[in-house]
Amino acid sequence: MAFEENITSISSNTIHIVSQSLLIPVMAVLVIFFIYSLINLGTLISEYYYRRKVKIDFKNLQRLILSVSEHESSDEIMNIIEESALPRSHKEVLITVLESSKLGPDSREALARKMVEDEEITAAKKLEKTDIIAKIAPAVGLMGTLIPLGPGLTALGAGDIQNLADHLMMAFDAAVLGMASAAIGFTISKIRRRWYEEEISTLDSLAESILEVLKF
Template sequence: MNTTIPYTNLITGTMDVISQSLTIPVLIILSIMFIITVVMLGMVISEYTSRKKVSVETISKLIYDINNAISIYELETIVTNSELPKSQKDVLNNIIQSHTLSETSREALARRLVETEEEKTENTLRKTDIITKIGPTLGLMGTLIPMGPGLAALGAGDITTLAQSLTVAFDTTIVGIGSGALAYVLSKVRRGWYEHYLSDLDALTDALLDKMGRL
């Protein structure tokens, strides 16, 4: 005895309409993500060629120079003439210019400036992090959605429609996984740079605040 679940045809038909209606949006989003990933790759290459590589020895020497400074003016000179990236110099010079503030206020300002740099790095990484997470998912969706019509075409003996469905399925899988993998690599590379950048900035900020508290 066959038992038919009420409204089965209605439910399955509705789900089929929903899934098929997602085909174009998924393809568009995958295409956009792939373009963004390629653009980000170019930006990472450009950033690599232009970024200043500051060694541990340079940071160590700079901390010693800060500690040996005898005036606010000398601190400004040390920071300005250093080999640090401009963004780090700007943060440190802003802290130096706050020498008229109380120690508590100066530390609060320094903390906020460093947090702003952290927010900038997180904003830069957010795009590739998102693509890393949803790229493979959308690729899987793009694989499964055309499989329905493809299997139906197979049952009807329509090889042409089946071939078209399989082509779309394979293409979306490749684009989704490829975009996610490339975005993951870009995020890892950039995150390593930014962690080093923020670590240097934290060390220099602490040294600067300590010295300014003793001037």
């Protein structure tokens, strides 16, 4: 019986030490998450105003598709691509597809599909960090909330109200940082995902149009 009590005591003390040792890393991660979310929020706002300034509207898209369908020369189509408000990486994809006229139809289509898929992967990678924050920050915030409650309850049992208040404040701060980081990260990912999906859709349509004109 005494042996079991010793094992239980040792296990309890070990778990307590481990959990308390996680407090500083957890709080540091929460601060990093929050700062990174704020930086990305500022970047998102800047990107939003830039996109409004050089908006890729349907008229420009139709003009580009129309120019391709009318079988203009490669140089004229390339100039239209270069002058468009498409992202630089998307311009490079379209130019590469346009310059693949020496390849067979199946090879050109495979090349275009692969390059569009690569752009989708690149867009997904850009969303990974904010997606991780949106999913992980609440769990880390919960850890930061629960860890200080142990010493806080101990302080309550000892009648140390000030120590209890300090630990409760730390727990509430961790919860707020976790939820705020998750909310900001989720919002950023949601908006950027819509932007990237629209860009990929535009790129796919333009690549298909260029493939059509290269058949002739």
